[in-house]
Amino acid sequence: MGERRAPDPERRLVNESSDHRHDAPNLEHFRERLQEHMAKKGLRSTDQRRLIVETFFAAPNHVSIEELLAQVREQDPKVGYATVYRTLKLLAECGVAFERKFGDGLTRYELADDEAHHDHLICVQCSSITEFEEPRIETLQEEIAHRYGFELRSHKHEMYGVCPDCLKAAAATGKRN
Amino acid sequence: MGERRAPDPERRLVNESSDHRHDAPNLEHFRERLQEHMAKKGLRSTDQRRLIVETFFAAPNHVSIEELLAQVREQDPKVGYATVYRTLKLLAECGVAFERKFGDGLTRYELADDEAHHDHLICVQCSSITEFEEPRIETLQEEIAHRYGFELRSHKHEMYGVCPDCLKAAAATGKRN
């Protein structure tokens, strides 16, 4: 039988090539936004939620639920996935996190971090994710949206290719591919 | 497990706003490419495959498996989804179709149509999909890939917003949102 969806450990090996959090991500700001949202909706602050949220804040960008759950369970092994799913949905709802679905069937989450309009370069061989920013593309996007009468809300710009490391490796092996 | 009929009809309501096929998509070229691929792999030409492939060629762009299956079953009600999945995977393998995953959990397929490097504007309210082309963005993409030492293979550029029709509707209703 062929590969099933996640028997392949390589798939979650996401080498965050540019993993910095944009000099001082304003976590306090996000904590406030979350608290506000929870207050408004009458939601409660629990040990699990706090743990999951802080783990998310500390995690590398583009964490998958699985990765996050693993991290969370190091602190408290009894946390279930449902709670992680629900908490991240909550973060997404109040604009603290973005849901990202790259083509591999996993949902990843990233800090909303409005300031940084970055997009992604994804290596088709090693799955590493590199962020980039390009204001000129942002400008063109607005121009295009306007051209079609759209009111722009968000965008997703992903470029797939072979990263420098994999190119080097391929060259060393003898240029297959 | 078992039957999974769509519970949410809205999700598959994809109004193709710009549904043209870029003046004369060279179907003959794609048929040849497919035949070649099949010959090389010793694959066989069956009624179902031919039906599915031709239905795909005739379908609006960005068809989901379900939509395609429905179309196919109008001709031959006995075709199963597995066959459609397998056939579209085949088309993707030999470069005749692209797999597209917009964020709604459905996989859609589109004619490869190399010539037209179009991207997508997606309405967050009615899910309509509009294609656009912008050579200046293509150029910038190459520039960025080069900047990071990537060898670019493909890209995905999706802009999410509210389409003119929904904006009009919203304005008429009284500017919610």
Add this chain to the structure above:
DNA sequence: CTCATTGCAAAATCTTTGCACGTAA
């Protein structure tokens, strides 16, 4: 005849949900 292909149902995978119990406020 041989082996790829099909249709069906079951499995696999990721995500959501129902429910009884726990717990923040």
Add this chain to the structure above:
DNA sequence: TTACGTGCAAAGATTTTGCAATGAG
């Protein structure tokens, strides 16, 4: 006290696969 939250397991939703039967070459 009173809903909301949690964990678990079961259900959902989409895609893939095993298998016996079918059919192309």
